[in-house]
Amino acid sequence: NAGVTQTPKFQVLKTGQSMTLQCAQDMNHEYMSWYRQDPGMGLRLIHYSVGAGITDQGEVPNGYNVSRSTTEDFPLRLLSAAPSQTSVYFCASSYSTSLVGGEQFFGPGTRLTVL
């Protein structure tokens, strides 16, 4: 199992450019999420998905789009990059049971700089 993979690891964009951060998991997890990490603010939820075809907004969704066409993939799209989107982005996935909260498995992160 590769677990949760993210590409690219590093990216530099110019203001106004668009790009897609890729996330894939091979654990057949239902839940997938995107978080951003900024200094002093912990991780904040951008978007999440409870299964293929179902997505919803998290705490900081503005400027980002997601889709979930397969169980395995959950790409995050930046529509028009802004310097405020400079951050480290983490993708996570988890299984779900009705008895316990699922442990979230995190990818290695993508460090994005917007100039």
Next chain:
Amino acid sequence: AQKVTQAQTEISVVEKEDVTLDCVYETRDTTYYLFWYKQPPSGELVFLIRRNSFDEQNEISGRYSWNFQKSTSSFNFTITASQVVDSAVYFCALSEAGIYNQGGKLIFGQGTELSVKP
């Protein structure tokens, strides 16, 4: 509203000291889950523990122990006999249960940066 507060931004200890990282949470749900994650300097997030709201037993895993107290909405983490390798940022997180959220949405605290000096 859900909220997780880690009031200690930075802690510095000398190796072999015990250290406790505080975590206070707010939630209206009666069923929820609490987590601790470690983020070493390499940047990845390492899962340490998950606790559900119905299980108030304290847990010990080697040098790590966790004290969950619903009465004070706290889920504190203690490292006994700290080591340099424990240097990292530690995050406490909360997830509320629901039909579509059994661990899928985490609310993180701001993190506590622990520095263990030799």
